[in-house]
Amino acid sequence: MERSAQLRIRDRIRQLEALENPLRHKDVRDLEGKFQGYYRLRIGEYRLIFELAPAMRKINVLAIAPRGKAY
Numbered sequence: 001m002e003r004s005a006q007l008r009i010r011d012r013i014r015q016l017e018a019l020e021n022p023l024r025h026k027d028v029r030d031l032e033g034k035f036q037g038y039y040r041l042r043i044g045e046y047r048l049i050f051e052l053a054p055a056m057r058k059i060n061v062l063a064i065a066p067r068g069k070a071y
Helices: 003-018
Strands: 028-030 037-045 045-055 058-066
Touching: 003 037, 003 045, 003 058
Parallel strands: none
Antiparallel strands: 028 037, 037 045, 045 058
């Protein structure tokens, strides 16, 4: 992954962390089917798959992948 994409992803994760409710971000969506309970954040051509641990105010990143290979 190129450096500019890495920096953009890092910045978007930090933005998500700063929100009171990260699930209200415009680029976050619930996943369905076998991925139910997880969420995705759209970051350009990449998708960040994550879950929330609200009691700990923590975002657990499960995967970062190009759009076509993320699911």
